[in-house]
Amino acid sequence: MDVYEYFATRERECRELSLVPDVPFDDLFAEERGSNGQRGMMWARLGLTERAYLTMLETVVVRGTGIHRERYSYYLIFDEEEVWGYDRDPKHHPEEHMHEGTSHDRKHSGPVVFKDIAEQAWERVSELEELAREQ
Amino acid sequence: MEKRFYDASTIQRVLEDLERGYGISSSEFWSAHAGDGMAIKHVPSVHRQAWAAFYETWLRLSGSSFSARIERELEPVT
Numbered sequence: 001m002d003v004y005e006y007f008a009t010r011e012r013e014c015r016e017l018s019l020v021p022d023v024p025f026d027d028l029f030a031e032e033r034g035s036n037g038q039r040g041m042m043w044a045r046l047g048l049t050e051r052a053y054l055t056m057l058e059t060v061v062v063r064g065t066g067i068h069r070e071r072y073s074y075y076l077i078f079d080e081e082e083v084w085g086y087d088r089d090p091k092h093h094p095e096e097h098m099h100e101g102t103s104h105d106r107k108h109s110g111p112v113v114f115k116d117i118a119e120q121a122w123e124r125v126s127e128l129e130e131l132a133r134e135q
Numbered sequence: 136m137e138k139r140f141y142d143a144s145t146i147q148r149v150l151e152d153l154e155r156g157y158g159i160s161s162s163e164f165w166s167a168h169a170g171d172g173m174a175i176k177h178v179p180s181v182h183r184q185a186w187a188a189f190y191e192t193w194l195r196l197s198g199s200s201f202s203a204r205i206e207r208e209l210e211p212v213t
Contacts, residue, residue, distance in 0.1 A: 004136055011136075030139040032196075041141060041192070043185065055181050059188050071191070073184035085180050091169050091187060099180050104172055 002037030003029075003060060006067045010042065010114065017118045019046035019054060028056075038062045046118075051132075052078045052125040054118060074117045078128050086112045143196035149189050153182070161190045 007029040014021070021028055021044050032039035044056045057073040075085035085099045086109055097106035150161045157164070157178055167174035168187055175183060193199075 004138075008136060026137040026139065029136070030141045032192075033140040033142040041188070057185055057188055059192060071184070071188045073181065073188070075181040075184075077181070082179060082181060085184075087180075087184055089184065089187060102179065104176075104180060 001062050001065050001067070003031055003035075003040035003062065003067070004037060006060060007040065007042065013115055013118070014044075014046060017115070017122070019048065019118060021046055022053075048121060048125050049129060052076065052121075052128070054121045056114065072112075072114075074112070074114065074121075076121045076124060078125065083124060083128070086117055141192075143193055146189050146193040146196065150186075150193060153186050153189075157182075161186070161193075165190055 010029075011025045014025070023044075028044040029042045030040060031037055032041070039059075039061050041060070042056060042058045046054045046056060048054060053076075055073065055075040055077065057071070058069050059071045060067050060069050062068075069088060071090070072088045073085065076083040082099070082102050084101070086096075087098070088096050088111070092106060094106065094108045096109050096111050098109040099106065153164075154160055157175070159167075159174065164175055164178070164183075164186055168183060178186070
């Protein structure tokens with residue numbers, strides 16, 4: 001197992017979920033130099049619609065036969081405003097939490113997986129686009 | 136997949152951009168992020184998380200977290 005297997009899985013998930021990065025997929029992922037493929041990071045803005053995108057940040061390390069996300073951060077942005085965000089941040093309590101809107105208040109979320117977050121983002125964006133059309 | 140790499144110097148460039156953009160040093164950001172957040176209330180959550188991830192990585196890669204821990208543990212007893 002190395003970070004490239006994980007990166008490839010994430011690229012496939014993004015394609016399946018119609019999430020479009022603003023740069024080539026290869027530029028979203030990086031290996032830590034000298035880690036022999038055992039550590040890496042990803043940072044991306046993944047487009048959903050013209051008005052919405054999902055940010056994706058992870059710092060990862062290989063543990064045994066799997067990947068551990070030391071940190072993650074996924075934020076849904078609509079018209080350049082934060083709609084919600086999910087974090088794993090060891091500096092905060094609870095470590096795994098979410099934010100609603102632009103508030104910095106933290107609500108316990110438990111661990112989340114990227115695919116579920118992306119699906120949730122699509123649902124929310126559909127609602128926001130519908131609301132925008134009605135106005 | 137074409138390989139990309141990062142190290143302490145590439146991470147430092149990201150930190151310098153954030154420092155210029157928000158007008159505070161990364162160490163000031165780090166203290167505020169771990170504390171009440173008042174000094175960084177102008178920084179959106181999404182940028183806070185990115186800044187924290189990059190700074191934490193930079194500390195580890197530059198050896199600063201190693202020396203900071205030793206300084207803490209060897210603090211003279213008064």
